[in-house]
Amino acid sequence: MEHTELVKPESLEDLIQTLHKIFESDRVNVEEVQSIMESYESKPHEWMKYAKFDQYRYTRNLVNEGNGKFNLMILCWGEGHGSSIHDHTDSHCFLKLLQGQLKETLFDWPDRRLQGGMTQKSQRVLLENQCAYINDSIGLHRVENVSHTETAVSLHLYSPPFQTCRTFDQRTGHHNTVRMTFWSQFGERTPYESTVSQENN
Amino acid sequence: MAHFPSMDDKCAVLHLSRLQLDDLILDHLTDSKRQQIQQLHLTFNRLLLLPPSVCFLSNLEYLDISNNALTVMPEDIMRLTNLKTFVAKNNLLDESSFPKEFERMQVETLNLSGNRFGEIPVQFLKMTTLQSLSLGGNRLKTIPAEIEKLTSLELLYLGGNLISFIPPEVANLTSLRYLVLCDNRIQSIPPQLNKLHSLLSLSLHNNLLTFLPREILSLVHLQELSLRGNPLVVRFIKDMTYDPPSLTELAGRTIKSQNLPFSSCDLPSNLNHYLNLASKCPNPKCAGVYFDSCVRHIKFVDFCGKYRLPLMHYLCSPQCSSPCSSNPQSDAESEEENSVPADRLQRVLLG
Numbered sequence: 396m397e398h399t400e401l402v403k404p405e406s407l408e409d410l411i412q413t414l415h416k417i418f419e420s421d422r423v424n425v426e427e428v429q430s431i432m433e434s435y436e437s438k439p440h441e442w443m444k445y446a447k448f449d450q451y452r453y454t455r456n457l458v459n460e461g462n463g464k465f466n467l468m469i470l471c472w473g474e475g476h477g478s479s480i481h482d483h484t485d486s487h488c489f490l491k492l493l494q495g496q497l498k499e500t501l502f503d504w505p506d507r508r509l510q511g512g513m514t515q516k517s518q519r520v521l522l523e524n525q526c527a528y529i530n531d532s533i534g535l536h537r538v539e540n541v542s543h544t545e546t547a548v549s550l551h552l553y554s555p556p557f558q559t560c561r562t563f564d565q566r567t568g569h570h571n572t573v574r575m576t577f578w579s580q581f582g583e584r585t586p587y588e589s590t591v592s593q594e595n596n
Numbered sequence: 597m598a599h600f601p602s603m604d605d606k607c608a609v610l611h612l613s614r615l616q617l618d619d620l621i622l623d624h625l626t627d628s629k630r631q632q633i634q635q636l637h638l639t640f641n642r643l644l645l646l647p648p649s650v651c652f653l654s655n656l657e658y659l660d661i662s663n664n665a666l667t668v669m670p671e672d673i674m675r676l677t678n679l680k681t682f683v684a685k686n687n688l689l690d691e692s693s694f695p696k697e698f699e700r701m702q703v704e705t706l707n708l709s710g711n712r713f714g715e716i717p718v719q720f721l722k723m724t725t726l727q728s729l730s731l732g733g734n735r736l737k738t739i740p741a742e743i744e745k746l747t748s749l750e751l752l753y754l755g756g757n758l759i760s761f762i763p764p765e766v767a768n769l770t771s772l773r774y775l776v777l778c779d780n781r782i783q784s785i786p787p788q789l790n791k792l793h794s795l796l797s798l799s800l801h802n803n804l805l806t807f808l809p810r811e812i813l814s815l816v817h818l819q820e821l822s823l824r825g826n827p828l829v830v831r832f833i834k835d836m837t838y839d840p841p842s843l844t845e846l847a848g849r850t851i852k853s854q855n856l857p858f859s860s861c862d863l864p865s866n867l868n869h870y871l872n873l874a875s876k877c878p879n880p881k882c883a884g885v886y887f888d889s890c891v892r893h894i895k896f897v898d899f900c901g902k903y904r905l906p907l908m909h910y911l912c913s914p915q916c917s918s919p920c921s922s923n924p925q926s927d928a929e930s931e932e933e934n935s936v937p938a939d940r941l942q943r944v945l946l947g
Contacts, residue, residue, distance in 0.1 A: 569903045
């Protein structure tokens, strides 16, 4: 198997170009992508234009469409903002911290036979520049900024791209399919119609 | 250690963060330069005190001194009459740190998260210009009823404290759009919170809630509601230990629901007072009232992106069951109540 030389990306642009090259092939080497993303040292002035915050909930800001092979986006988390428990629609998901910290809680897929809620499998705090990975065979997760004083910014890569996913109610295991929307794309604010909460958090 | 910032002619923003400063001397600046400064960032330094120089920046509108080691704010801070935003997160401030006169400041945004406040300082409760108040990650045990005086408040962040009770007076903050009470010890939400007509986001995750008041359904503008990490009930076990109403209550109920005419001189004052305490039964098909004797009734309703939230209200009697609510998505709860197995009922009776 060919390995791309693991040269540390010097900038966000450099990282994006490297990712384009890696994703030219149809097979994804998870460790390689995780390693490249982790080795990019976050420099706020390079991603500030994508980091648009909302007062009431976390935002998803599209950075690059990866020639259709992946979506690269930046998520902005205010104090206390958290996601629902969700899946990743059969795609790879890479999550890198650009600023602050995020708590990731892992869950198994709910078992219809077992009444009662979903219990967490494990929990960890992701620190600045760390890169985590998940896919549906590993399980489901919830991501939260538990800080009451600091915001958090994370870089996400999803391959292949997906527009809907399932969110899970922890108490019952019940799930909903939700459409995923972008707060901004390529640095421009892109409002969407629905304002009603789609997340079960 | 003094620091001489260089300033160009138009500079209104001074960035002096992460410079290991333990003091700041701006004596060398001319008056006009001093008056030019509108924003000052002094975060992540080693300040034990607010440098006196800062208090002479008479046009300062924005001051961020987060992540230092401040224990007290000097009285001279009152000189900053144009200060609109004051941020001092992650310091060592508490309720005795601020001068008494601080209430006269016209500050609109006050962020003191990550300090050591055991209570909200009295001065803050008189600052009617406040639009945004953040005291997250402190040691607050209560929310004082006087919070209702902050009538301009749009954001109230009290997450990460030791709060166990929400006073109904919070509901008088009718401009409130964002209320954060996550990571506390709250066991119930007052039904009056439905008066917060402007509320767009309510953060209640990681508390001790077992149900929510049915009145929450009237918060029609609510876009975000976080409830993770609460022991919300999944099943409702009917309360079997219902105390039947007293004779006084039965008489009171008859008078009110039959609209029996009486004047205040017909009755002793204590009974007049009692009759005024009647609560209307929320069941729209029931014209009844109750005084002290009522039953809790829980209905499971989909609301605000959540699946089957347990919503509670009181009914005047166990026989008074509620018909379908205004929410067309709600399940009929009678299935839940009738399907409670006998052995479960026995366990509740025996406590």
